[in-house]
Structures are given as C-alpha cells and as structure tokens.
Amino acid sequence: xxxxxxxxxxxxxxxxxxxxxxxxxxxxxxxxxxxxxxxxxxxxxxxxxxxxxxxxxxxxxxxxxxxxxxxxxxxxxxxxxxxxxxxxxxxxxxxxxxxxxxxxxxxxxxxxxxxxxxxxxxxxxxxxxxxxxxxxxxxxxxxxxxxxxxxxxxxxxxxxxxxxxxxxxxxxxxxxxxxxxxxxxxxxxxxxxxxxxxxxxxxxxxxxxxxxxxxxxxxxxxxxxxxxxxxxxxxxxxxxxxxxxxxxxxxxxxxxxxxxxxxxxxxxxxxxxxxxxxxxxxxxxxxxxxxxxxxxxxxxxxxxxxxxxxxxxxxxxxxxxxxxxxxxxxxxxxxxxxxxxxxxxxxxxxxxxxxxxxxxxxxxxxxxxxxxxxxxxxxxxxxxxxxxxxxxxxxxxxxxxxxxxxxxxxxxxxxxxxxxxxxxxxxxxxxxxxxxxxxxxxxxxxxxxxxxxxxxxxxxxxxxxxxxxxxxxxxxxxxxxxxxxxxxxxxxxxxxxxxxxxxxxxxxxxxxxxxxxxxxxxxxxxxxxxxxxxxxxxxxxxxxxxxxxxxxxxxxxxxxxxxxxxxxxxxxxxxxxxxxxxxxxxxxxxxxxxxxxxxxxxxxxxxxxxxxxxxxxxxxxxxxxxxxxxxxxxxxxxxxxxxxxxxxxxxxxxxxxxxxxxxxxxxxxxxxxxxxxxxxxxxxxxxxxxxxxxxxxxxxxxxxxxxxxxxxxxxxxxxxxxxxxxxxxxxxxxxxxxxxxxxxxxxxxxx
Amino acid sequence: xxxxxxxxxxxxxxxxxxxxxxxxxxxxxxxxxxxxxxxxxxxxxxxxxxxxxxxxxxxxxxxxxxxxxxxxxxxxxxxxxxxxxxxxxxxxxxxxxxxxxxxxxxxxxxxxxxxxxxxxxxxxxxxxxxxxxxxxxxxxxxxxxxxxxxxxxxxxxxxxxxxxxx
Numbered sequence: 001x002x003x004x005x006x007x008x009x010x011x012x013x014x015x016x017x018x019x020x021x022x023x024x025x026x027x028x029x030x031x032x033x034x035x036x037x038x039x040x041x042x043x044x045x046x047x048x049x050x051x052x053x054x055x056x057x058x059x060x061x062x063x064x065x066x067x068x069x070x071x072x073x074x075x076x077x078x079x080x081x082x083x084x085x086x087x088x089x090x091x092x093x094x095x096x097x098x099x100x101x102x103x104x105x106x107x108x109x110x111x112x113x114x115x116x117x118x119x120x121x122x123x124x125x126x127x128x129x130x131x132x133x134x135x136x137x138x139x140x141x142x143x144x145x146x147x148x149x150x151x152x153x154x155x156x157x158x159x160x161x162x163x164x165x166x167x168x169x170x171x172x173x174x175x176x177x178x179x180x181x182x183x184x185x186x187x188x189x190x191x192x193x194x195x196x197x198x199x200x201x202x203x204x205x206x207x208x209x210x211x212x213x214x215x216x217x218x219x220x221x222x223x224x225x226x227x228x229x230x231x232x233x234x235x236x237x238x239x240x241x242x243x244x245x246x247x248x249x250x251x252x253x254x255x256x257x258x259x260x261x262x263x264x265x266x267x268x269x270x271x272x273x274x275x276x277x278x279x280x281x282x283x284x285x286x287x288x289x290x291x292x293x294x295x296x297x298x299x300x301x302x303x304x305x306x307x308x309x310x311x312x313x314x315x316x317x318x319x320x321x322x323x324x325x326x327x328x329x330x331x332x333x334x335x336x337x338x339x340x341x342x343x344x345x346x347x348x349x350x351x352x353x354x355x356x357x358x359x360x361x362x363x364x365x366x367x368x369x370x371x372x373x374x375x376x377x378x379x380x381x382x383x384x385x386x387x388x389x390x391x392x393x394x395x396x397x398x399x400x401x402x403x404x405x406x407x408x409x410x411x412x413x414x415x416x417x418x419x420x421x422x423x424x425x426x427x428x429x430x431x432x433x434x435x436x437x438x439x440x441x442x443x444x445x446x447x448x449x450x451x452x453x454x455x456x457x458x459x460x461x462x463x464x465x466x467x468x469x470x471x472x473x474x475x476x477x478x479x480x481x482x483x484x485x486x487x488x489x490x491x492x493x494x495x496x497x498x499x500x501x502x503x504x505x506x507x508x509x510x511x512x513x514x515x516x517x518x519x520x521x522x523x524x525x526x527x528x529x530x531x532x533x534x535x536x537x538x539x540x541x542x543x544x545x546x547x548x549x550x551x552x553x554x555x556x557x558x559x560x561x562x563x564x565x566x567x568x569x570x571x572x573x574x575x576x577x578x579x580x581x582x583x584x585x586x587x588x589x590x591x592x593x594x595x596x597x598x599x600x601x602x603x604x605x606x607x608x609x610x611x612x613x614x615x616x617x618x619x620x621x622x623x624x625x626x627x628x629x630x631x632x633x634x635x636x637x638x639x640x641x642x643x644x645x646x647x648x649x650x651x652x653x654x655x656x657x658x659x660x661x662x663x664x665x666x667x668x669x670x671x672x673x674x675x676x677x678x679x680x681x682x683x684x685x686x687x688x689x690x691x692x693x694x695x696x697x698x699x700x701x702x703x704x705x706x707x708x709x710x711x712x713x714x715x716x717x718x719x720x721x722x723x724x725x726x727x728x729x730x731x732x733x734x735x736x737x738x739x740x741x742x743x744x745x746x747x748x749x750x751x
Numbered sequence: 752x753x754x755x756x757x758x759x760x761x762x763x764x765x766x767x768x769x770x771x772x773x774x775x776x777x778x779x780x781x782x783x784x785x786x787x788x789x790x791x792x793x794x795x796x797x798x799x800x801x802x803x804x805x806x807x808x809x810x811x812x813x814x815x816x817x818x819x820x821x822x823x824x825x826x827x828x829x830x831x832x833x834x835x836x837x838x839x840x841x842x843x844x845x846x847x848x849x850x851x852x853x854x855x856x857x858x859x860x861x862x863x864x865x866x867x868x869x870x871x872x873x874x875x876x877x878x879x880x881x882x883x884x885x886x887x888x889x890x891x892x893x894x895x896x897x898x899x900x901x902x903x904x905x906x907x908x909x910x911x912x913x914x915x916x917x
Contacts, residue, residue: 007798007839008808015801072807149805154841157802216803308803315807328810332768335797336805547820 011220013229016213018164019305020234023209025167026302027102027361028242030295031109032203034262034274037250040199041188045246047199048206052239054413055207057406058372059235060396061379063228066214068382068392070223073316074214074309075371080320082378084448086436091374092317093432094425095211098367099310100344102208103303104142104351105360110299111138115270117292122268134270138352145300146345149307152336156304163297170294171241174279174287178248181282186251188259201416205361206242208368209302210234211375212309224393249275252282307344314340321443322436362421363428369410369417370429376406385453445554452573478552479507482576482607484514484567485538490582493617495542497610497642497732498580499549500619504641508552510574511542514566515559571606578608583733605737608634613724613731619646623698623729624678625653625691626669632704634734636673639702643675650678653694655687688723695727702732756857758890759786763856764822765793765847772818775862776825778892788857789832792822793850800841812837851887858888 011019028048036044065078076095080088114137115121123132131139148156191199210231213220220226249258261272273295280288311328315337318325331338351360380403382390396402414422436444483498485491495511502509513535539555546553558570571579619642626632639650652670656662662682670678683690695701703724724731759782766772772792783790794815798804804811819835826833836854840846851859 008796008812010798010801010839011803012801015803019803072809152805154797154799154802154805157799157804160802218808219804305803308805312807315810319810328807330806330810330814334805337807337810544823547824 006221009219009221009223011216011226013221013226015161016216016220016226016230017234017237018161019216020210020213020230021168021238022160022164022298022301023212023305023309024206024234024238024302025164025171025209025241026106026295026298026300027109027208028203028206028238029167029171029245029275030273030291030298031105031112031357032206032361033246033249034258034271036199036203037188037246037258037274038262039191039202040196041191042250043190043196044199044250045243047196048203048242048246049239050196050200051204051207052235052242054200054204054406054409055210055235055239055372056232057402058375058410059210059231061376061403061406062211062214063231063394064392064396065375065379065382066217066227066231067224067394068390070217070220070227071316072215072218072312073319074217074312075211075375076215076313077316078214078382079371079374079378080316080322080446080448082381082449083374084451085320085322085440085444085446086433087374088320088444088446088448089322089436089440090429090432091371092313092322093428093435094367094370095313096310096317096344097347097428098208098364098371099212099306099313100347101351101355101360101367102205102364103145103306103310103344103348104138104355105205105357105364106299106303106306107138107142107145107348107352108134108357108360110141110296110303111135112270112273113292113296113299114141116273116276117296121270132268132270135352139349141300142303142345142348142352145304145307146341146348148304149311149341150331150334150336150338150345152331152334157308160301160305163301167294167298168237168241170290171245174275174283174291175241175244175248177283177287178252178278182248182251184251186253186255188250188255197413197416201365201413202358202361202418204365204369204413204417206238207235208364209238209305211368211371212305215309215312228394245275249278253278257281303348307341307348310344311337311340314344320446322440358418359421359424362418363424366414366417366421366425367428369414370425372410373407376403376410379403380407381450385449387449447573447575479505479577480510480575481505481507482510482512482567482571482574482579483542484512484558484570484579484581485542486514486582488538488541490612490614491538491542492545493614493730494580494582494612495545496617497612498578499546499551500645501578501580501610501638501641502551503549504644507577508554509546509549510554510556510576511539511546512556512558512570512574513538514570515557568606576607578610580610580612583611583613605735607737609733609735609737610634610638611733611735613733615728615730617730618699619643619648621697621699622648622650622702623653623691623695623700624650624675624702625655625687625694626666626704627654628665628669629704630736631734633673634736635702635704635732636675638732638734639678640674642700650675651681651694651698652678653681653683653691655683655685655690657684659684691723692726695723695729698727698729700730700732701727702734704734757786757788758858758888759783759788759790759860761789761791761855761857762860762890763791763793763847763851763854763858763887764860765795766818766822767794768814769818769821771862772821773825775860775892776822776829778862779860780825780829780831783831784829789834790826791834791836791854791856792819793836793838793847794818795843795846795850796837796839797843798839798841848885848887851885856887858890860890860892862892 033044036047040047062075069078069081071077076088076092079091111134115133120133124136213227213230213234217223217227258274261274261277265271276288276291276295279291314323315328317323318328327340328337329339330336379396380400383399417425479502481498481502483494485494498509515535535557539557543553543555556574558566567579567581622639622642624635624639626635642648643650652666652675654662654666656665659682663680666680666682670676670680681694762779762783764775764779766775779790796811796815815837822833822835836850838846838850847859
C-alpha cells in the first residue's frame with residue numbers, strides 16, 4: 001500500500017520547485033525588466049525585491065494550509081474550506097481567470113520572442129482586421145499549448161524540470177559574467193518611492209507561480225516537508241534571481257542603453273527584449289542567443305504550467321458545485337479534463353486578442369492579489385477556529401503578525417496595479433459573488449469552517465454575524481434526506497425508505513453514523529482513539545444500499561455525547577430537509593431514558609422528521625390515518641413518494657362521528673394532498689381501535705404527529721401510543737419542521 | 752483436477768472506465784461464475800512520473816471508486832466474488848502485466864470496445880509481446896455490440912465464446 005502511495009504521489013522536491021520557478025521566471029526575467037528599469041531606474045531591483053517580500057508572507061500561509069490540506073485546487077480549496085463558498089467562489093473565479101490572464105500575458109511575451117528570433121514584425125492584414133506578428137504568434141503559441149494539454153502529453157511535464165534547470169543555469173552564467181562588467185556609475189538615477197511601488201504593482205505578475213504548486217499538492221511526495229520547501233524556496237529563489245539580474249542589467253551597460261531599447265522603437269517594429277540585448281551587448285551573440293532561446297522556453301513553460309493548474313482549480317470548484325461538475329469530465333481517450341482545458345484555452349485566446357500586455361499582466365496580478373489576501377485570512381480563520389482535523393506540518397512563524405501583514409500588503413498592493421486592470425479584477429470578484437448568489441448558492445455543497453463556527457456559537461456571536469453567516473450558507477438546492485444510523489440491523493430498511501424518498505424528490509441522501517461518546521471523553525480524543533471501523537462498515541453498507549436508488553449519497557460520522565442531540569446537530573449541519581430515523585430499544589436513545597435536552601430541542605424541529613418503528617420494510621399496502629393538519633400532510637407526501645416508487649396501494653382512514661361528512665372530508669383531503677387514487681376508509685368510534693383494526697391488512701402505517709413535540713416525547717419515553725406497539729406492521733411517524741418564534745423563545749415555552 | 756488452473760479461476764479484469772467495467776462484467780462474469788472463480792478488477796491511474804499529471808489525481812481516484820462500484824454491484828448480481836485493485840503507473844499496459852504476475856492471475860481478460868479500452872494500449876508489437884512473451888494467458892472477450900464488427904477478437908477467444916448465448 002505504501003508502495004502505491006509512493007507511486008501516486010510522485011512529485012519530488014525538484015519537480016514541485018520547478019512548477020513554481022518555471023511559472024514565475026518566464027515573466028519576471030524575460031518580459032518585464034526593460035519596462036521596470038525604465039520606470040524605477042536603479043530601484044527596479046528594489047521593486048522586484050519588494051514584490052518578493054509581499055509574496056513571501058502569502059507563501060508562508062499557503063505552505064501551512066498546503067501541509068494541512070494537500071488537496072487538489074490549492075488556493076481556491078483553502079479559501080472555500082475555511083471561509084465558505086461565497087469567498088470560495090471569489091477565490092475560484094479569480095484564480096481561474098487570473099491564470100487565463102497570466103497565460104495570455106506569457107503568450108504575448110512568447111510572441112515577442114518569436115518575432116525577434118525570426119526577425120519578423122509589423123502587421124499582417126487578415127481581411128478587414130490587421131493583427132501584428134506578436135499577437136499572431138501569441139495566438140498560435142497559446143493554441144498549441146492548449147492543444148498539448150487537451151490531448152495530454154505527459155512528456156511536457158517532465159520537460160519543465162529540464163527547462164527550469166537550464167534557465168537557472170543560463171541566468172547564473174549571465175549574472176556571473178555580468179558582474180565582472182558591472183560599474184556602479186552605470187546605474188540609472190533611482191526613481192521616486194511611489195513610482196517604485198507602482199513598478200512593484202506592474203511586475204507582481206512575476207510572483208504568481210508559487211501558489212500553483214499548492215494546486216497539485218495532492219501529487220507531492222511527502223507534502224509536509226516538500227510543499228513548504230517548494231513554495232517558499234521558489235519565491236526566495238526567483239526573488240534572488242530577479243534582484244541580481246536586474247542589478248546586472250542596469251550596471252553592466254551604459255546609462256540610457258535600456259531606455260533607448262524600450263523607447264526608440266521604429267513604428268511597426270517589435271520592441272527589443274532588454275535582457276537579450278544586454279546579454280548580447282556584454283557577453284556576445286552566444287549569450288544573446290541563449291537568452292533568446294531561454295525566453296521562448298520560459299514563457300512557454302509558464303503558460304503550460306498555468307493551463308495545467310487551471311484545470312485543478314476547475315476540478316475543485318466543480319467538486320464543491322461552485323461550477324457544474326460537467327466541466328471536468330475526463331476525455332475517454334485522452335484522459336484529460338478536456339472541457340475545462342478547452343474553455344480555459346478559449347479565454348486565453350480571447351484575452352490575447354482583447355487586451356494589451358499591461359492589462360493582461362495587471363489583471364493577472366490584481367486577481368492573484370485578491371486571492372493572496374483571502375488566503376492569509378483563511379489561514380488566520382483556520383488557526384483561530386482550530387478544527388480538530390487541522391494538523392499542518394508546517395506552521396507560519398510569528399502568528400498572527402505575518403498573515404495579517406500578508407493580508408494588508410496583498411490588498412494594499414492592489415492600489416498600485418494599473419487602474420483598468422484593478423477595475424477588471426474587482427469586477428471579476430463582484431461577478432463571482434453574484435455568480436454565487438444566483439447560481440452556486442443553491443447548488444454548493446460545502447460549508448466553510450468559519451460559517452459553521454459562527455453558526456455553532458450563534459448564541460455568543462453578534463446577531464449581525466450570525467445572520468450574515470446564515471444568509472450566505474449554501475442550501476444545497478436539492479432535497480436532502482438525512483438518515484442517522486445506529487443499529488446495523490435496521491440500516492437497510494432506513495436507507496431504503498430514505499433513498500426512495502430522495503429519489504422521488506430528485507434529492508440527495510445523507511447517511512450519518514452517530515457515535516455516542518461517553519460524557520467523560522472529549523470529542524477530539526474520541527476521534528483519535530476510538531475504533532471507527534464499525535462506523536465505516538455501516539456507512540459503506542449504507543452507500544451500497546443507497547446506490548441501488550441511483551441517488552447522490554453522502555456519508556459522515558458524527559461524534560456526540562447524546563445521540564438524539566447529535567441527530568439534531570447533524571440535521572442542521574448537513575442542511576437536511578427531512579430526517580429519517582429509527583426508533584426502538586436499540587436505536588438512538590432508549591425509550592424511558594429521559595434526555596433532558598430533547599424536549600427543548602425537539603420543540604423546534606430543524607427539519608421534517610420521519611421516525612420508523614421498523615418491523616420490516618414493506619410499503620405494498622400503506623395505511624394513512626388522517627384528521628387533517630400539517631403533519632398528516634407530510635405523511636401524505638411520504639405515502640405519495642412511496643406509492644410512486646413501489647407502486648404501493650395507499651388507504652386513507654378517517655375516523656368521524658358522521659360517515660357522510662367524513663367521506664366528504666376525506667375525498668377533499670385526498671385530492672388536495674395528491675392522493676386521488678387512494679382507497680378511502682371512513683370509520684366511526686374509537687380512533688386508536690379503528691387504526692388498529694385497519695392496520696391488520698396493512699404492511700405499513702404512516703401516522704402524522706397529532707400534537708407538537710410528539711416525537712420527542714415518544715423517543716424520550718414520556719408518551720406511549722399503544723397503537724404503535726399493538727399493530728404488527730412497520731410504523732412511520734411524521735412531524736413537520738417547526739421553528740420556534742421569537743415570542744416562544746422569550747417565553748421559554750414552546751408548546 | 753489437473754495441475755493447470757482454470758482460466759477463470761483467478762482472472763484479472765483491467766477496467767478503464769465505467770462502460771468498460773459494465774461491458775467486462777456482463778461478458779466475463781458468467782464464465783467466472785461457471786468456473787467458481789474469484790475475479791480481480793484492476794484500474795490503473797496513469798502517472799506522469801515526476802511531473803504534474805494531465806488530470807487531477809483526486810478526480811481519477813474518485814472515478815476509480817465509481818468504476819469499482821459498477822464492478823461490485825454487477826458481481827453481486829452475478830454471484831461472483833470480486834476484489835478490486837487500484838494501481839498507479841506511468842505505463843498502463845506494463846502495470847497491468849506486472850499486476851497479473853504479482854497477483855498470480857490465471858488470465859488477463861479484456862473486452863476491447865468503446866472509448867478507451869485498455870486493450871487498445873497494447874498496439875502493434877505489444878499485442879505480439881502480450882501473446883508470446885507474457886507469462887499470463889490473455890483472454891479477449893468479443894463484445895457483440897450491434898452493427899460493429901469485432902477486430903480484436905482474435906486472441907484466445909474461440910474457446911470461451913461458445914457457451915455465451917447472451
């Protein structure tokens with residue numbers, strides 16, 4: 001098994017590092033330095049170092065989150081997990097589109113290199129529109145790398161390692177030789193501080209790659225050790241390379257050399273690439289050629305890695321239903337998430353056509369800065385809430401100072417991002433929120449740790465926080481049937497009942513095993529020490545049983561000190577619309593044992609409840625006694641669902657003083673509740689005796705609660721309905737959800 | 752009976768996707784049931800080997816579980832004992848062969864049809880290697896999809912197709 005684990009997680013430290021370095025270095029060295037030096041003068045190097053410092057705070061936070069949750073999707077996953085799907089939607093869309101903008105930017109850089117290498121420039125007319133050579137090369141390059149990822153060539157990934165090592169080697173030689181020629185007198189005059197900050201905002205696109213390492217965290221070997229090394233190491237490494245290369249570029253050539261390159265461009269000519277020209281100037285044509293070739297590889301590998309990472313983000317978003325999971329379908333032949341890659345590819349091509357290089361890099365930076373801020377906040381939330389399964393191998397030092405600084409710096413740098421690009425980034429964030437509210441909220445399946453925490457401590461939290469947390473919680477959209485399981489003997493019958501209803505409602509079945517923990521044992525230690533194999537087996541069985549209905553199934557284990565309370569908690573946590581539970585000596589909470597909290601809890605049922613006294617699951621002949629009222633309406637809905645699923649015969653029983661008015665009532669009631677085909681029985685006399693008499697022919701009896709809190713009293717044993725004990729068939733008791741009003745809460749009396 | 756185990760005593764069933772699983776189950780389980788055999792369903796997740804994979808690992812692990820669910824439910828229906836085996840490898844074909852030898856399988860059973868049936872991976876020379884140098888016999892069950900003529904039913908299938916009236 002450990003051998004398989006090793007094969008599954010096959011990204012070693014070098015491979016992980018090169019994802020980060022490879023994504024970053026293409027932009028930082030091979031595209032931006034010329035403009036950066038022009039803007040910030042000798043402070044250009046400082047602008048890059050500042051960018052690295054801002055990135056390192058987030059790199060620390062990403063490392064901690066990554067070692068705690070080495071899951072597919074990286075930054076999006078952490079934000080969604082910690083802060084919930086509203087901000088998760090923002091992070092997901094920002095990450096996805098940010099990568100598409102970045103890829104478009106890399107491809108324009110790639111196009112420049114193509115244009116310089118083949119010495120073609122100018123504009124080519126294509127019908128009514130003219131495209132310059134750089135754009136055409138960018139489009140072709142972008143199309144090519146999208147295609148490679150679409151058909152899934154696994155060689156490209158391994159090539160990345162070679163490319164990155166080669167680039168670092170070329171740059172090391174360039175720097176070493178360049179230092180020999182360097183003369184401080186050559187340094188251009190430093191620019192102003194605000195211009196330098198502006199330059200940092202402009203070049204921050206060179207610091208996007210490290211977070212892509214976390215998006216493949218699931219594949220990294222020994223992530224506890226290798227992930228922080230790769231994430232932090234890649235930021236440190238590229239920062240050092242950027243700083244040195246920038247200093248050499250400024251100091252090794254006469255003042256004005258770079259300014260000349262960047263500004264004195266003949267119309268229609270492709271702007272010379274600063275690093276290449278400097279290399280040619282000081283180290284000859286060989287170095288110039290190496291850098292030219294290096295730049296081509298660097299921009300290509302940046303784009304390739306970004307396209308790959310974006311499909312991970314899509315997958316993670318689809319898993320949480322922020323986008324449709326259909327987006328991530330795997331191609332039957334290529335084995336790639338072809339739809340996701342095709343859409344990302346289309347966006348990249350569109351962005352190449354629509355945006356200039358400053359807008360592309362600015363939008364990529366702006367969107368990533370939003371993610372970086374959220375990532376730091378996610379870390380702070382996880383640390384403070386400290387859920388029991390949060391066990392990072394790497395922890396950020398000086399908490400909470402560093403993540404707070406990371407948050408502030410990331411958001412503050414947004415001020416220095418180009419204004420159009422900033423507007424675009426905020427536009428994407430707002431659109432992602434609207435997307436969540438209009439589309440994803442009704443579908444998203446995952447609740448954030450922070451939201452759960454706020455709702456959990458709702459009594460102590462300020463009301464505003466609670467209502468904010470409630471109003472943005474995902475409601476799942478579908479009808480969710482919770483089935484708490486206790487006893488393996490009744491598991492199949494309960495799942496069958498729950499599954500049939502879920503199927504009829506196109507809903508989801510949520511099977512939970514509630515493990516009762518003695519009051520003396522802390523829940524955290526129980527989670528570690530108890531043997532959960534029973535729970536696993538039970539839930540596995542439940543999953544198998546439920547799958548015969550072809551409904552989506554979720555399974556969870558819940559630890560609780562009191563089983564009945566655990567069910568209520570689970571109904572809230574998993575957003576149940578209906579809870580189907582067993583009731584009997586070996587189910588949750590033995591009758592006769594008064595659980596003091598039950599009355600209090602049960603008087604405000606969090607969802608509809610269906611309690612089964614299991615004497616075998618046979619819905620062929622259903623008897624439904626009714627006297628009207630909301631709870632018997634629920635019974636009718638259940639009977640209707642079972643009738644649909646099992647083609648069952650439903651008989652309605654109404655006990656009235658007068659047969660004629662009884663008949664009239666029952667006919668109307670049957671029509672109103674969607675049971676027009678049901679057999680109608682009107683009887684007189686004692687209600688319980690009538691039910692018992694007619695139940696003799698039935699295989700299942702469905703009874704609506706006749707008074708509030710009936711269930712709680714039945715379960716706690718303070719009320720005994722003889723009829724339930726006297727009949728031979730299975731009995732279902734239905735009680736509708738009931739939220740206590742504020743008035744009732746104030747009075748403390750709920751009945 | 753004899754020193755040679757029945758081909759279907761411990762067959763290895765490589766399954767590439769859910770359709771492949773259904774098809775393999777439909778075609779192979781009757782033979783396995785008849786032989787009283789115990790099948791192993793194998794799914795291989797293709798790894799890049801030191802580089803990011805072309806599709807998310809978690810997604811493919813979830814897919815593998817779904818594929819196995821199809822196999823298990825079909826096995827339960829057919830009354831066949833089945834084990835599932837998830838492996839990772841940079842070369843799917845090689846991993847299948849290694850698994851067959853490691854688990855002492857009596858045969859590797861393919862049903863070459865549809866999208867990405869792994870039989871197609873054994874192309875050209877590899878087909879040859881598979882049937883000559885490989886230690887484990889290979890059984891190819893022709894699936895009888897309407898309107899499609901089989902082209903891969905040439906290897907070792909004659910002796911096992913006769914009893915199938917389906």
